[in-house]
Amino acid sequence: MQADGVVVGSAAGVARVRVQRSGGCGRCNEPGGCGNAADSRCDEFVVLNELNVRPGDRVLIDIPEGAALRAAMLAYGLPLCGTVLGAIAGFAAGGSDMASLAGAAAGLLLAFAGVRLGRSRGVSRPRIAEIL
Numbered sequence: 001m002q003a004d005g006v007v008v009g010s011a012a013g014v015a016r017v018r019v020q021r022s023g024g025c026g027r028c029n030e031p032g033g034c035g036n037a038a039d040s041r042c043d044e045f046v047v048l049n050e051l052n053v054r055p056g057d058r059v060l061i062d063i064p065e066g067a068a069l070r071a072a073m074l075a076y077g078l079p080l081c082g083t084v085l086g087a088i089a090g091f092a093a094g095g096s097d098m099a100s101l102a103g104a105a106a107g108l109l110l111a112f113a114g115v116r117l118g119r120s121r122g123v124s125r126p127r128i129a130e131i132l
Contacts (some may be wrong), residue, residue, distance in 0.1 A: 001062075001063045001065065001095065002019070002060055002061065002062050002063070002129060003019040003020070003061055003063065004019065004020060004058065004059075004060060005017040005018055005019040005020070005045070005058070005059055005060075005061055006018055006056065006057070006058055006059070006131065007053045007054060007055050007056065007057045007058075008044070008055060009055055009057045009058060010049050010053060010054060010055060013048060013049055014046055014047065014048060014049055015046070015047055015048075015049040015053050015128070016044055016046055017044065017045050017046075017047055017059060017061055017128070018043055018044050018108075019043050019044075019045065019061065020043075031063025040099065045061060045063075045126045046124050047061060047125070047127055047128055048125070048127060048128075049128070050127070050128065051128050051130075051131055053128060053131060057131055058131070058132040059104070059128050059129075059130065059132060060092055060114070060128070060129045060130050060131075060132055061126050061127065061128055061129060062124075062126060062127055062128075062129040063126040067125075067126070074114075074115055074118045074119075075115060078114050078115055078118075079108055079115065080111075080114060080119070081111065081113040082107040082108050082109075082110055082112075082114070083104045083107050083108045084107070085107050086103040086104045086105070086106050086107015086110070087100045087103050087104035087107065088100075088103070089103045089107070090102050090103015090104060090106070090107075091103065
């Protein structure tokens with residue numbers, strides 16, 4: 001997926017790009033609506049500044065297909081699996097609820113380390129395709 005955006009900030013090799021929101025359900029500010037469209041963080045991306053863009057530049061950013069699903073699996077799925085598998089391993093090793101709790105905590109901490117590693121490696125990170 002590609003989206004037009006405007007660079008709103010750049011520093012230390014990265015740029016913040018604000019994209020024009022398109023689509024959505026149209027219930028942003030209504031009762032029962034999620035309100036995410038009103039949140040300005042939802043339409044900003046932090047990307048590597050490989051093309052030396054400056055604030056005010058119009059750019060085209062390339063967002064990899066399936067990036068949202070991979071990000072959700074990394075942020076939610078990995079900690080959940082780590083916690084469950086840790087609890088199972090703890091119970092198998094100690095045979096008590098306390099051992100299961102300790103295993104769950106250890107699994108969760110390891111999963112959080114995996115999430116940090118996945119984020120730092122730029123899993124499915126958008127990039128600037130060109131300056132418009």
